[in-house]
Amino acid sequence: MTDATTPVPRGRILVVDDQCNMRATTALLLRAEGYTVSESATGEEALGVLAQGRVDLLLTDLKMEPMDGLTLLKRALEVAPRLQVIMMTAFGSIDSAVEAMRLGAYDYVTKPFKEGELRYRVERALDRAKLQAAVANFATEFNQRHGLSALVGRSQAMRDLTTRLLRVAQSDATVLIQGESGTGKELVARALHAHSRRSGQPFVPVNCAAISETLLESELFGHAKGAFTGAVKTRRGLFEEADNGTLFIDEVTETSPTFQSKLLRTLQDGEVRRVGESTALRVDVRIAAATNRDIELEVKEKRFRQDLYYRLNVVMLRVPPLRERLEDVPALAEHFLERANARSPRPRRLSALAVEHLMTYSFPGNVRELENLVEQAAALAEADELLPEDFPLRPQGRVLPAATTPEAAGLPPTDAVRATGTEATGPTLASVVEDAERRAIIQALERHGVDLARVADELGVSSTTLWRKMKRLNLRPPAGARE
């Protein structure tokens, strides 16, 4: 029952009392305060109302027949665990009031009560209900955005990863996350933090490939005023910002030996020294580092310090490439489409054929490439139902039956590739991949010129990955290129 004269409902209260007069007076008083009030004469009836889920506060008498207030309280909290309950007790039944609180009631009032006292207790209970709802909402939203539920995909490989993640999240162990570009390493790092005891503290990401060596050092460790030209103020570093939380060191292999030794020292000592300062500061930081390289190979070829590798690799989390868990494609595609639909006035649907089409692809750009494909299709498709032709796939990424020639495998004929058919010692797989990458980048550069963000987008990699690849392949960005 609602009160039609109240413009803004202040909270929904259910009053339960088998004494008709008492119930009516209490309800009247609360309606006058602007609450939406319903009434029940028995516990059974009350449980029916509660099951509909539209009550914030239950105000119930203790002594009732056949179901008493304590039984109602217990059963009500089973139906609605977040319900606030105030028990109305007769003078002298303090033991029952205490028992009610023990069972989960928020408060009690002794009959006969003064109007002011009831008003005050009701208001306090409803404030608590609001706060609890806000906290629960926040926790759900936080978890959806950052926790494990942000990681879509129930393949065996993903389940193994999440089981391991949850186990290691409980500890403070340093974690090394390895996986190809676009597999979701950053999401994994965020989930690790969200499920750790540090989740209320900062998660601070830093991408080593995105900034220059000197800047990276002062970003991470901070600097003293005047430590170098341009250091006009003393600045805290990201290690300090992440104190009590998690520092995510992304693309950690893209750093120089000098930087690596400084990082190692910091991790060993648990202390940071700002650039240009001699005193060290203690920090309590959990480290998650990530790389999309074969880090063992980087160590073997002396590009990455072995001692730092051991220090970081206390626990390794490998994020599998999407082609090894194609069964995750439908759920991921749906997830990205739902997100695109939420931003668009024209919602789209995935056709079964389109999903089948996507599952023939090997996703060299991994989840990020699938995300881009879905977003593009949602933006550009003609019909509401997305069809295979709305997802143009790069030929070299098609998963085809074992082919005898590179051309049959969908690889464009290059000199390097062509050589494989005729020579006993062909090029290495790495050189073939490099060659294909070089040509794909050059072609995209030709199409989009100086707009590197679009180039990266088209290729299904992050701008950082593009920069890094261009550096490795000795490709200069066109003059005037912008990120």
Ligand SMILES: Nc1ncnc2c1ncn2[C@@H]1O[C@H](COP(=O)(O)OP(=O)(O)OP(=O)(O)O)[C@@H](O)[C@H]1O
């Ligand atoms: N399992 C997943 N569920 C939902 N979204 C995902 C998943 N994995 C990746 N993504 C999305 O794909 C994109 C790439 O993920 P992320 O940035 O974490 O990858 P990465 O491995 O760090 O890539 P890079 O090496 O290029 O930095 C992001 O937009 C991310 O939200």
Ligand SMILES: [Mg+2]
């Ligand atoms: Mg990343």
